[in-house]
Amino acid sequence: MTTVHLDEVQKRFGDVHALDGIDLEVAEGEFVSLIGPSGCGKSTLLRVVADLEQPTSGGVLVGGKSPHQARVDQDYGIAFQQAGLLEWRSVVENVELPLHVHGVDKATRRSRAIELLELVGLADFAQSRPSELSGGMQQRVAIARALAPSPRLLLMDEPFGALDEMTRERMQAELLRIARETAAAVLFVTHSIPEAVVLSDRVVVMSPRPGRITDVVTGERPGVDRDVDDVRESSAFFSAITAVREALRKGHP
Amino acid sequence: MVGRARGVGAAVVSFVLLVVLWELAKLLLPDEGVLVGDTRVLPRTDEAAMPHVWTVFGRLFEPEVAGAADPRTVGAAVASGALFTLGLALGGLVLGGVLGMLLALAMQRFGLLERAALPYVVASQTVPLIAIAPLVAGWGGKIAIMGWSWQPWASVMVIASYLAFFPVAVGMLRGLNAPAKADVELFRTLAAGWWTTLVRLRLPASVPFLIPAARLAAAAAVVGAIVAEISTGTRGGIGRLIIEYQQSATGDPSRLYTAILGAAVLGLVAAGAVGLLDVGLRRYRGSVR
Ligand SMILES: Nc1ncnc2c1ncn2[C@@H]1O[C@H](COP(=O)(O)OP(=O)(O)OP(=O)(O)O)[C@@H](O)[C@H]1O
Numbered sequence: 249m250t251t252v253h254l255d256e257v258q259k260r261f262g263d264v265h266a267l268d269g270i271d272l273e274v275a276e277g278e279f280v281s282l283i284g285p286s287g288c289g290k291s292t293l294l295r296v297v298a299d300l301e302q303p304t305s306g307g308v309l310v311g312g313k314s315p316h317q318a319r320v321d322q323d324y325g326i327a328f329q330q331a332g333l334l335e336w337r338s339v340v341e342n343v344e345l346p347l348h349v350h351g352v353d354k355a356t357r358r359s360r361a362i363e364l365l366e367l368v369g370l371a372d373f374a375q376s377r378p379s380e381l382s383g384g385m386q387q388r389v390a391i392a393r394a395l396a397p398s399p400r401l402l403l404m405d406e407p408f409g410a411l412d413e414m415t416r417e418r419m420q421a422e423l424l425r426i427a428r429e430t431a432a433a434v435l436f437v438t439h440s441i442p443e444a445v446v447l448s449d450r451v452v453v454m455s456p457r458p459g460r461i462t463d464v465v466t467g468e469r470p471g472v473d474r475d476v477d478d479v480r481e482s483s484a485f486f487s488a489i490t491a492v493r494e495a496l497r498k499g500h501p
Numbered sequence: 502m503v504g505r506a507r508g509v510g511a512a513v514v515s516f517v518l519l520v521v522l523w524e525l526a527k528l529l530l531p532d533e534g535v536l537v538g539d540t541r542v543l544p545r546t547d548e549a550a551m552p553h554v555w556t557v558f559g560r561l562f563e564p565e566v567a568g569a570a571d572p573r574t575v576g577a578a579v580a581s582g583a584l585f586t587l588g589l590a591l592g593g594l595v596l597g598g599v600l601g602m603l604l605a606l607a608m609q610r611f612g613l614l615e616r617a618a619l620p621y622v623v624a625s626q627t628v629p630l631i632a633i634a635p636l637v638a639g640w641g642g643k644i645a646i647m648g649w650s651w652q653p654w655a656s657v658m659v660i661a662s663y664l665a666f667f668p669v670a671v672g673m674l675r676g677l678n679a680p681a682k683a684d685v686e687l688f689r690t691l692a693a694g695w696w697t698t699l700v701r702l703r704l705p706a707s708v709p710f711l712i713p714a715a716r717l718a719a720a721a722a723v724v725g726a727i728v729a730e731i732s733t734g735t736r737g738g739i740g741r742l743i744i745e746y747q748q749s750a751t752g753d754p755s756r757l758y759t760a761i762l763g764a765a766v767l768g769l770v771a772a773g774a775v776g777l778l779d780v781g782l783r784r785y786r787g788s789v790r
């Protein structure tokens with residue numbers, strides 16, 4: 249069964265044709281990146297899947313259900329560019345938020361949150377205030393929060409966009425490990441070609457006005473037996489980068 | 502706690518400064534004030550207009566009426582008046598605060614209501630208190646609830662709440678709408694309903710707006726209570742004392758100042774009550790990003 253299924257999806261905001269004829273499948277456990285120039289509808293596509301926007305036409309299925317049902321059932325977790333942690337909650341309470349909202353009892357949600365903080369390497373900061381954490385650490389808390397209801401799908405909109413290059417590469421390695429350990433599928437929006445290539449099974453290239461999928465390039469997502477840093481230095485990595493860059497240029501002369 | 506101690510220190514220093522300024526003015530300025538042509542640009546500083554600070558404080562411990570059978574001191578009279586008014590002001594603050602919060606919640610929930618009601622909320626505050634007070638007293642006089650007939654103090658409390666509700670309603674509405682769009686969307690992705698979003702997001706986010714609003718409301722409630730006491734002729738409070746003492750101010754000027762002092766302390770205590778709220782909600786302070 250596919251985790252995300254988009255069929256001829258169209259989205260208009262008045263005169264703006266944000267998405268047009270989008271066909272996309274994301275398989276279980278698959279990592280798919282969306283890349284394209286600003287305004288080509290990447291966020292809109294993600295928001296349609298998340299049931300934050302209604303498509304003007306076309307079919308959307310998330311885990312075989314309507315996006316609305318998937319949202320109500322907490323089948324996906326989401327993380328944005330800004331971590332968006334609630335300042336009046338400690339780090340662990342922020343991770344607990346989705347479970348809290350869904351009435352999970354305190355002991356259960358606390359142990360789950362601690363488990364997730366261990367997964368993202370922040371167990372020592374459970375009782376800290378979000379403002380005491382660096383940007384990268386906050387983003388990891390946001391990822392832990394997105395993972396709290398054990399979703400089969402993670403939606404991420406430029407989650408590392410506000411981080412410096414070194415932190416970013418470390419976070420990419422972390423995310424790869426997390427995705428592998430949870431076996432969740434990921435739909436990932438980014439502006440960085442190397443980031444898309446190193447993380448993804450497939451890189452979806454989009455072009456604007458109207459927002460369309462122009463190309464799909466195979467990424468270099470490392471398997472269990474391969475280190476991310478080896479991938480970053482491999483020739484396959486560089487040729488994939490070139491392929492994505494050319495696809496982008498083709499869609500946007 | 503260091504910050505709190507510093508705050509108290511600053512308050513003491515500013516009080517001492519005020520006293521020094523007062524006494525300096527008496528010392529340096531001529532008794533009849535300063536006149537430019539026929540216009541007085543600085544007030545009289547004689548004993549009748551500006552009694553010495555120690556005269557005012559001394560007056561607190563003297564009998565209210567010299568040679569009367571009732572040996573009550575001015576201090577006791579002012580304290581009991583201030584306490585009475587404080588009760589009404591705090592009652593008005595709570596009543597107005599609750600109504601203000603409920604109105605803000607309703608306006609947040611129903612955008613149409615916000616557009617429809619907000620102009621009236623603002624307009625309500627431009628009607629002079631002096632015009633409202635007799636109206637409330639008049640309406641109230643016609644009310645009798647289950648054998649309990651309307652008392653003048655109830656009018657005072659209602660008028661105080663009328664002034665207190667406004668800053669709370671406006672501040673609370675701003676606070677409820679303070680969360681960023683991304684935060685609201687996060688709750689939507691969690692399939693949280695209006696109530697859950699309110700309790701877990703909007704209410705905590707509104708605290709930094711609510712505290713200063715409550716401070717304004719407390720001050721407004723005190724002023725409202727005093728003015729309402731005066732204009733409805735309610736006995737027992739500091740407003741009444743101010744009127745009484747003013748009538749004999751030419752013969753006994755320092756007594757009027759004790760009543761004014763009482764009113765000022767009253768305002769501070771009311772603000773202090775809001776300070777307690779602030780301490781209780783410390784966790785949510787500065788939660789605006
Ligand atoms: N709520 C909205 N109302 C009107 N127009 C919108 C709305 N949301 C998005 N758009 C328009 O839809 C188009 C696609 O926007 P979208 O945010 O999806 O682009 P994006 O690819 O995510 O861009 P970026 O890389 O800058 O984040 C843009 O032209 C944008 O102005």
Ligand SMILES: [Mg+2]
Pocket residue numbers: 290291292405
């Ligand atoms: Mg975007």
